[in-house]
Amino acid sequence: MIDGLTPSTFENAVGDRSAPTLSALAAAGEYRRGVTTFPSLTPVCLTSIATGAHPDVHHIPHLVWWHRGEQRVIEYGSSFAAIRAAGTRRSIRDTIVGMNQEHLSADAETIYEAVDDAGLTAAAVNITCYRGRTRYLPTVPGLAPATFGPKRFFYYNLYESDPAGAPLSVRNRAAGSIDDYAAAAGRWLVTRDGFDLLVYYLSDFDFASHVYGPDGARTALARSDAAVRTLVEAAGGLDEFLDRYAVLLCSDHGQTHVHRAARLQDHVRGPAIVTASNRAGMVYTDEPRAVAAQLDGAEAVDASFLLEDGEIVARRDGDEDAAVLDEYPGGRERVAAALRNPNAGDLLVSAADGWEFADLAGSHHAGGGSHGSLVAGDSEVPMLGIGIAPPARTIDVKDALLARLGVARVPA
C-alpha cells in the first residue's frame, strides 16, 4: 500500500523508467480504479482497508474528532503543530495505541485477527491500523504502552516482533527514511517467507505529495518503487516473487491540489465543537440543520450532510437535495456510513475544490496537495491485482485477500 498514490500518478508512471518495478507488476496484473471511504483521510481509510468496513462499523471518524465519552479532542497527527495543540504525549498515545486498542470498535474484525485466528501468519509493516492477537512491549521500555499486533509486526522501530536489524525510521522523513525502515523489515520477511499475509505500508509518498502536490512527487514515487523492488529482489526476482505470492497494490485515498485554506470554525456560530483538517470537517452540535445553513455561501464548503430520521439530508449553498450525493463516487453509501459512525460529528462537511480546512493549530497544505473530501480526486485509488482480481472498493480488499488465503470470513 502506497499512501496517497493517485490513480493518475500510478497510470502515468506505468511504462515509465522512473517506476520500473510498479511497471513490471502492472504488466503482469489486472488494473482498475477503486473507491475509498469517507472522510478520505489516512486513519479512516487504513482502518477501512484493515477491517473491510466503513466507519459505521469500525468507528474511526477522522484525523481529528471529539470523544463524547471522554469530552476531549482526539488528534491523530494532522500536523506537528496540531499534535502540540492537542497535547503531544496524549496525541502520540492516541495515534499509536488508542486508535487500535480503544477507538477501533471491538465488533470490527481486522484482517490480522482473521488470518491469525485461521492459524496462518499475518505480518504488518508500519500500517497504523494493526490490531492483532499478539501482545508487544515497545523496543525501548517506557517509550509507549504495550499493544496488540499481528504475529509478525514492525512499527517504526517502536514495536518489533523479530530482530530484523532495520534502520532507524525517523532519522530523515523527507529523504524517505521511514520507507527505508519498511523496506528493511520487508526484506527480512520475504527472505524467510515468514508470513501468509504481508501488509506492507509505505507512507513517505503521501508526505511528499502534501508538500509538492499530487503530480510533484515523482522523486518520492521512485523511492516507493525501490521499496517494492526490495521485496521482489528478496524473493530472487519478479518471476520467483510472483510464483510465491499474489499481490494487491493500492493506496488508501487520492490527493488533489489545494490553493487556499479556511477555518471551518469561523463559519459556525452558537454552541458547537468543530473538528476539521485537510479536506473534511465535522461539527458536533444539537442543531446540525442550523449549522448547515450557517455554511451557506462559505467558499471553502462544497456540501454538508446530516441524518434526520435515519435519512441523509445533503445541503449545498442553501439547497437541500440528496441528488448531490450522486455526484461523488459511491456518494450515498459513503456518506450514510460516515454519518452512522457513533464517533462522527452531527454534521459532516466536504471541502470545495482547491480548498482545505486549517487544523487545530491553523496548519494547512495550501500550495500543495490534500485529501479528505468526497470528490473523485480525493476518493479514487489505483487498484492492481496479480493473482487476485482487483476490487472496486477499498473495503473489499480484506475479503479479496482472505478469499485468496482460503480463510472464510466470520459473518457479521
Ligand SMILES: [Zn+2]
Ligand atoms: Zn493516507
